[in-house]
Amino acid sequence: VAIKTLNPKWIEQFDLHMYSDQSKMLEITVWDKDYHNKDDIMGRCTIDLNTLEKETTHRIWKNLEDGAGSIFFLLTISGTQGTETISDLSACIVDPNEREKCVARYGFLYSLRNLKDIGHLTVKVFKAQGLAAADIGGKSDPFCVVELVNSRLQTHTEYKTLAPEWNKIFTFLVKDIHSVLEVTVYDEDRDKRCEFLGKVSIPLLKIKNGEKRWYALKDKKLRGRAKGQILLELDIVYNPVRASIRTFNPKEVKYMQSEQKFKRSIFMRNVHRMKTMALDFVEVAKFLNSCFQWESAPRSIVAFIAFLIIIYTVELYMVPIVLLLVFLKNYIIITVTGLSFINRDEEEVDFEDDDEEEEDDGKDTKGEEKKSLKEKLQAVQEVTAMVQNILGEIASMGERAKNTFNFSVPFLSWLAIFVLTVGTVVLYHVPIRYIFMAWGINKFTKKLRNPHAVPNNELLDFLSRVPDNDEKIMYKDIRPNVSLLTEADKRKTKKTS
Template identity: 65%
Template sequence: MESSSADDAPASDVDEAGTPTPPLSPKDDCDSASVASSDHGDGASRDGFYANRATAFVDSIKAKYFSKSLRLGSGGGDASSTSTSKKQKVQLWDSVINVVLVEGRNLLAMDDNGFSDPYVRFRLGTEKYKSKNAIKTLNPQWLEQFDLHMYTDQPKVLEITVWDKDFSGKGDFMGRCSIDLSSLEPETTHSVWQELEDGAGSLFLLLTISGSTQGTSCVSDLTAFEATGGSAAREKALRARYGLLHSFYDWDDVGHLVVKVYKAQGLASADLGGKSDPFCVLELVNSRLQTHTEYKTLSPEWNKIFCFKVKDIHSVLELTVYDEDRDKKCEFLGKLAIPLLKIKNGEKKWYGLKDRKLKTRVKGQILLEMSVVYNPIKACVKTFNPKETKFMQLDPKFKRIVFMRNLTRVKNIVVFVIDMGKFLNNCFLWESVPRSLLAFASFMVITYTAELYMLPLVLLLVFFKNLLVLTVAGIQGAGREEEDVNEEDEDDEEDEKDSKTEEKKSLKERLQAVQEATATVQNVLGEVASLGERINNTFNFSVPQLSWLAIIVLLLVTCILYYVPIRYVVMAWGINKFTKKLRSPDVVPNNEVMDFLSRVPDNEEKVMYRELRPAPSAALEAERKKKKKIS
């Protein structure tokens, strides 16, 4: 979801830090005149004095309102001292409050039909935001994200009000609440159910205080952290915490991820001066942290260290680089997705940035060092449980290119099944006598000697066949090699234009039913194709940890089916399914096999998670061209 725009600015004049700017009083003018008359006797010198004062005043106004003014870490300094050292520049705000408005429950009914059209207003200091309004519901789901900035000289209280959209006039007040941000731990995503006053319902929010230049227990300046020698001590403590002896405590605490964000280079310029104001956002499912902003540079140096609590080792870390703008809308610069299982602990390397869809390369690369420590037993158990739902996900809309791509993916699976059917039919028709004889003999032997416990062994043969291919050929994956995806989505520009004029379209209501139907067909095709590709990638060792886990489970199933009669296995399965709700009333109904397959990436996700080589620097390119000319 895109962040909603801010409300109208407050009536009083404020500077960029949100501090009111008082006008010059008449007394100030009189004082200036008296000083001038006492220090300068003649009129010429007095005129020169006033001219200098006027010039200084105009320069200060320009510096404040017509440039990206920056406040020094000490909170003081004039314009000349501000431009002396780029390293001293920090953002005007102290930290960013990221608010994800998820849903509301049991809100008040304000309309005659027994429902409401609720929306939410947020206020932090002088900064305001408003959500979109839900339609005819008392349990709305907004799924919107807002970034508010916290300053040193303002209250640390987030004010929240809920209103009913009244299309005939001003909205009707429904309820209010406030959250003391000083009580929340920084650099941690908090899931908050906040009750409205007077029993007017409740709101579910995700709150994160991040982006601070001051270090905390979970994020700090990288140089200071390494100077104190905290890395070795922390790693030792984490390995003890997630050792095998702690395998049966707190099943949601699977592991711990540490990300060191050093710097980036070669970023795209988003400002008129050919520079950008980049900052980096790190997301692990619903946890969201970010760095501070480096101003007017294409090679920012953040030097920050972040840590995340890992609930599922099969999660994907997403890093997005944005350009900070004065209108509070951030411009996209690049993105990166890294599955946790692909992280090599302690490896410091450059990663090439990709576009929003993680398909093609964009300008820029980022230097990271990551390490993840996890409990293998908890990770295996979690694999067969439902995945954590990510709240901030875009609802898929119908797109011709996506529809055709999903259709092609399903077609590839159907073609494979048809080819297998043709092969069996050719065996029946004896088009190749040796092949038919071998197939007939195999069928008779298997039918005569087969037992139920042998069924998992057949699947194990597929694993070992692909493992042999990997070992002999030395390639990753037994399927086709992944090619660079350079698809040009022609609908992207049209979608951006459509989003701007969406409210003005009169045909939207008429075509909504058709669009929903086509989107449903498109998404079903995508899910079917994704399921087939996940099954294939399980056997292809696309994620070796999951493939080996499947092998171990199949071996266990083989032993169980060999020693335990099938009727007892079915009875045990039925007892588990029938009593699960009785044993755990809040349990989420699930299918263990589908939960396992949901951790295996399909072909689309494999392309998204593929690592790009860092782009060569300008110096290396020049040296390479020079060598070519010499040769």
């Protein structure tokens, strides 16, 4: 229930089973909740499911009949079973020229055509092994959900097994190469909500085309191991130019993502991240202060001479050169030593978890006094949650900036190097006033040229694609349980590792 609003956001998901002998008309009704009298209908709409393509997520705006307003929802017909379905691997006819046509469509010569079409992703879901038992009989009824931002497809359910074989193939249109593919295994339960069994998140840029491999499942937070592993094969084709242009535009918002509530463990982790980031600045401040205090005469002399030379010779075009030197230093370290910054950045501090979810059914059964107290506690929780999330955003932004220079995502680091190089050339040849004029003209006329344009900051949009340290932990692979694999799978696992 959305309280006291004419523009509600429900963020709810409903899974409905379809049968061949039932109507294919889906009816959606919006009601006004009245706690004292009978609920009033505000409008309704119907959808003919026969007209919708299967195994595709449809974005639908529908005007309400018998009322005012409209409703937006995502609708997917998926989880179909049988060899005649388009998602079944056995029914999939492989055209040897199909991939070549796809590669040609996203070739460099067609880079400026349809800039929103970044690429094409194919996901093959074969089977899973060693899943957790969710039923009393020591078995589960597992099905697999594959999500790419707001596109959501799923397999059928395999009943009474811990080693399901789905053999499904799904395709997605890629709108942002920096998106993350989420593969989640659930246990179906007709009497209550589906039970979570395990999950894996795979950034699209980490996909190795045509590699059929096992992925160890993780827990809900993607920080620890869950029971079981899943066999997937991924293939992605994309246009790097379109992907680069899309990087400097706002990310697609994921609708099924609830607002983060206050939790002590998350708050303490964000404080620790802020403390770690602040220590880096403290170390720099200590170094500068030691130069001023002449704690080491040779160091202070070098710093003093460098300061005079820099101030005397500095030009604006040298600023991006300094950033390029940071990239160069890190690249040399990674190339020469073979080490990366990832392990150090992924060090995690565990805090006591308090994941207890409180459910509110909206019923006031214990009087106005308790309701008033509940509202006060809710107000305090909202403030603490806001502080927690602000700390998290600041820490994330600092970590993203640092990880840009650490080649955590090589595509983004090389893109930044390219942009800085172009910026250096432009700043050297073009007076700064002309650059600011061009920037201002673009910003002022953007809404006139495109009334539906979303206001954005290109730098923040770029940084939003760089993973922070928490995300790097979530995307990190866990080695599959070798004891569950066959000898052929073991050999493949050794090769990929």
